[in-house]
Amino acid sequence: MGLPHFRPMRAVLTLALLALTSCASTEFDRAPMTCETGFGTVRGFTAEDVEEVGRLVRDLAPRVHEILRPKHAEPVRVVVLDTPADPSAKAFTHEFVRKGHLVDRFIVVGSAGRHLRAFLVAHECVHWLADGPWDRLPLALEEGLADLIACQLDPVGREAKLYDLAHVPSAASFDEIEAALRVTRESWAGLTAAERERAYWVGYVVARRLGVEGLRELAEQAALDGVRLIPSERVVDRVGLGRNVQTWNESINSSPR
Numbered sequence: 001m002g003l004p005h006f007r008p009m010r011a012v013l014t015l016a017l018l019a020l021t022s023c024a025s026t027e028f029d030r031a032p033m034t035c036e037t038g039f040g041t042v043r044g045f046t047a048e049d050v051e052e053v054g055r056l057v058r059d060l061a062p063r064v065h066e067i068l069r070p071k072h073a074e075p076v077r078v079v080v081l082d083t084p085a086d087p088s089a090k091a092f093t094h095e096f097v098r099k100g101h102l103v104d105r106f107i108v109v110g111s112a113g114r115h116l117r118a119f120l121v122a123h124e125c126v127h128w129l130a131d132g133p134w135d136r137l138p139l140a141l142e143e144g145l146a147d148l149i150a151c152q153l154d155p156v157g158r159e160a161k162l163y164d165l166a167h168v169p170s171a172a173s174f175d176e177i178e179a180a181l182r183v184t185r186e187s188w189a190g191l192t193a194a195e196r197e198r199a200y201w202v203g204y205v206v207a208r209r210l211g212v213e214g215l216r217e218l219a220e221q222a223a224l225d226g227v228r229l230i231p232s233e234r235v236v237d238r239v240g241l242g243r244n245v246q247t248w249n250e251s252i253n254s255s256p257r
Helices: 015-030 047-068 114-129 132-136 139-153 155-166 174-181 193-225 232-239 245-254
Strands: 008-013 033-036 040-044 076-081 091-098 101-110
Touching: 015 076, 033 047, 040 047, 047 076, 047 114, 047 139, 076 114, 091 114, 101 114, 114 139, 114 155, 132 193, 139 155, 139 174, 139 193, 155 193, 174 193, 174 232, 174 245, 193 232, 193 245
Parallel strands: 008 091, 040 076, 076 101
Antiparallel strands: 033 040, 091 101
């Protein structure tokens, strides 16, 4: 079953998506209307969009910063587009990588899903600000962290997100859960829609059980150990659900809201 409300994501675009990236980058540069928020820049094609998203960035980005405590906080760059490069996503972060180096990035917010914009902006601000030890999170855990914080900051979006997660089909085996914990930005593009939904689901289960500080501890330990990403076995041990797939399946509904 698809998730009806949300398609936030952090997208690292490869050469296969270079054309889309170039198009979106041009739209960012060409967007005629600008709002300076004090925490970054919002651009777009209508005054209403720019003002609304600018207000959300002004409100939410400092709160996300306070929670994450990033080492380096670059000014947020957001563009509101009628038709983003990935129309299935209501919001996502473009990261344009060339020869292994990040050369451009910005948040894209689509014109659809206005009632969920606060959640989406908060979610993408987490991706934007999650540097330092947070870079050690596997992609599913970073998505879970972003969803957890966005749920804390936007009650309306939280209810929609929890509804979506509760309707993800149950995992058939623990192998599906372990596979989600091993998803990387590089492997994301090759996943099926069901595998992506599972990654969001697993990431939220872990984030909800460990909390921001529990995830921070895992990330900092991985950094101390020189591990590029937190190993899945460490996550499973810390979560405390074992390898029992039924226990994991039940955890979405049993987790405190």
